[in-house]
Amino acid sequence: MKIAIHPRENSFSDSWTELCEEEGIDYTLVNCFDNNIISILKGYDVLLWHWHHTDSKAKLIADTLMYSVELMGLKVYPNYKTSLFFDDKIKQKYLFESIGVPSIVTNIFFDKQSSSNFLSKTSFPKVFKLKGGAGASNVRLINNISQAKEINNIMFDTGISLVSSHTSDAKAKFKKIKSFKDFIEKALRFPSVFLKKRKLNKSFNKEIGYTYFQDFLPNNTYDIRIIVISNIAFGIKRMNRKDDFRASGSGNIDYDISELDTSIVNKCFEIKNKLSLQSVAFDLLYNKDKVEFVEMCHVWSRKAYYPCKGYWDSELKWHNNLDFKPENYILTELIKGKL
Incomplete structure (x- = not known):
């Protein structure tokens, strides 16, 4: 299997290339902005591109390019359904x-x-x-x-x-x-x-x-971020900034989410499966005694999740220790044809 990766510093691509090197996976770095990218990708099986929401060039072509490449028979990440609602x-x-x-x-x-x-x-x-x-x-x-x-x-x-x-x-x-x-x-x-x-x-x-x-939902001192990739889910609590109602971007993370009701995790799996998403990160807040969804995306700040204490499988069984990089699970599941 031949894998093409568009590199971007401090993105998932750093982990993907490391994994390919370690496991002896055949990969090549490509430039998705190349005028001849379609012909370049002929003969490849997978294209991976973790593009950033502030990259105006990527926002111009990424969705269309990945969909076009899928039509060539390649497996891609993210695919069209996964990125369609990103940053909107x-x-x-x-x-x-x-x-x-x-x-x-x-x-x-x-x-x-x-x-x-x-x-x-x-x-x-x-x-x-x-x-x-x-x-x-x-x-x-x-x-x-x-x-x-x-x-x-x-x-x-x-x-x-x-x-x-x-x-x-x-x-x-x-x-x-x-x-x-x-x-x-x-x-x-x-x-x-x-x-x-x-x-x-x-x-x-x-x-x-x-x-x-x-x-505005008052009395929330944190929000919940649940990420689902294929058949696993993991998450964190993001504490609010000091004297602020916002949690996202605070950098203050609580990795203990053991008290989280698994029905919330199950709902995240349900939505992900209904929308046929490869991966998704949901932000949630409490509205009194119930949890409500705020927004979603398909990528995240990778290093912030390495200390996660474990993950749930699709049967909602908890597994201690997240002993792999979540972004690499995307690649391995894609290779297996499960993503």
Whole structure:
């Protein structure tokens, strides 16, 4: 079996190439942006490409390319169904509602007047989100009608940049600094990160012409992230940032989820199977005594999950120790024809 891998630093591809080297699996690094990529891939059996949601070039062609390559007879990751709803909360709202996923009440409007009418009658706080972004970027708590009107005007008049500036969330970022050495390291990185963000902003159009408001669920000190790959599931609790309602991107992780009701895990398996996804990561919050789905994606920050204490199989049996890299399970299951 011949495997083609598009490399990207600090992505799943690092682990995939390491596994291929260790196991003697025949692989080649390819450039999915190559004009001749279709002819290059002839003779291969598998294509793997962990593309990033802030890569404007990848967002332009990735879905179409992977689907086209599938038509050539190759196994691909991610396939079209798996990546279709990636980094698009608007699509996910309609998906969840269509298949009956117990999700947080979400209201989306595509004209200013309808949005204004909703805001004049609703209660606060509400959570405002842009359709894209990870790590709780582009997420704001709207506490009153005044703030709501302001964001409504911005979204229908001037728009908001999808890529947040490096100075956004400055207070939260400052709180993460644990030492003077850490402060110096961040200060030295600032110019390069600033230039990178500036370049990214030029790659994406502003988000404009819609509003996305989600009900705020109080009294949550963490959210739950459950990842399902093929026939296994594992997860973490992501603790909220200090003095903040957001958990994603906090970097404060609790790996003990032993008290989690397995019916929640079972629901994650059910949704994954119903949608025929190769992998999926669900974010969940408590709404009083029940759990509701917030959003989903198909990839994750790989190293954050290496310390997971174990995993559930599809029969909901718990297995101690996650003694393999989850992203490598994608490759091995793909080779076996199970993904």
